[in-house]
């Protein structure tokens with residue numbers, strides 16, 4: 001093939017998933033990028049690899065002019081690392097409360113797996129979206145502990161464990177790795193010196209794609225992650241005609257049905273991609289326990305899903321009216337987040353077809369759950385802690401969209417968030433879904 005200026009480039013068509021390799025001078029890149037809607041997966045000075053989805057190869061026109069954002073999301077999105085005052089590690093008490101409330105479902109799934117004849121000599125566990133901080137290893141400790149005890153009770157030799165901790169590449173894996181010696185020590189103290197061995201590794205990458213070899217996992221856990229979409233829905237990013245969710249950063253009561261549908265459709269695509277990837281990786285009979293923010297109500301914009309995002313939207317609007325950010329910048333900022341309705345989650349699992357639902361429940365934490373269960377109810381304290389928790393999760397994305405280095409801008413945003421929350425009097429419970437599924441026997 002020839003580019004406009006006559007330089008040649010090679011194309012390797014590798015298989016049906018369509019991996020192309022172009023070798024082109026840099027100046028020709030934009031021509032290729034404009035003529036194909038492609039996903040750049042690797043670059044260096046002379047070589048660029050693209051992944052072209054089959055649907056795009058087969059269509060002659062594209063309806064929307066959007067840039068792929070899932071790669072961008074993978075690069076940008078991360079919880080605030082380290083162990084400082086503003087870190088996720090110190091501001092993840094709500095997530096910890098959800099973990100505790102989902103523990104019964106987790107325990108039951110592990111016990112059922114033992115009853116069904118697992119584990120074998122080696123037992124492989126993945127925690128998807130482990131982040132960093134005190135929650136990262138909680139599920140792994142619980143799962144390995146139960147299997148070790150159960151094996152001992154049954155007079156079997158406990159298996160060797162492999163624990164794979166996954167998160168996006170920007171995650172602070174160093175903090176997690178630094179905590180591993182005390183994790184190993186704690187397991188031996190609790191379960192005896194014959195515990196393990198337990199090999200722990202980090203697996204950076206998106207759980208919306210493949211992360212592990214086929215049929216290699218016995219148990220998958222994911223806590224407080226699957227409400228994070230792979231990208232902002234494309235309809236809200238169409239360069240020529242974006243859906244505008246005026247003054248909001250997420251679904252709200254005033255959002256148009258088109259905005260709500262776009263979010264729902266992105267969730268369905270992502271959740272299906274997640275299930276498909278795991279269906280290749282989890283052995284038949286293997287289990288997954290997934291816990292993520294969701295709705296117990298069919299209403300797509302109940303206060304319990306939207307209130308905190310509304311406060312954040314109002315804080316952004318104040319920054320616009322003070323001239324600190326352009327209105328257009330706010331209009332194009334949307335959070336890649338969705339709270340699915342329980343029955344929609346069940347329907348997606350059934351539609352994808354690889355896993356059977358063993359149990360699906362909602363778990364609820366109180367309005368002030370971010371205070372760590374301490375009943376020090378005082379709206380100002382709750383607002384401050386809530387602001388810190390939301391900031392630890394969202395700051396990287398906010399700074400990437402509104403322009404990088406300005407910490408003061410983020411400080412102001414969250415001061416406003418706190419004040420808006422204190423001035424209001426509404427309280428909502430925070431709801432999550434926990435679902436326990438079993439990998440079906442392969443039908444092929």
Ligand SMILES: C[S@@+](CC[C@H](N)C(=O)[O-])C[C@H]1O[C@@H](n2cnc3c(N)ncnc32)[C@H](O)[C@@H]1O
Pocket residue numbers: 077078079092095096099128129130131132135136166167168171205206207208222223224225228229230393
């Ligand atoms: C709110 S934190 C939950 C962390 C931890 N599981 C807990 O319970 O505290 C969500 C985590 O999911 C990760 N995450 C979001 N999207 C992801 C993706 N596509 N692939 C892997 N990790 C992802 C984020 O980076 C973040 O660390």
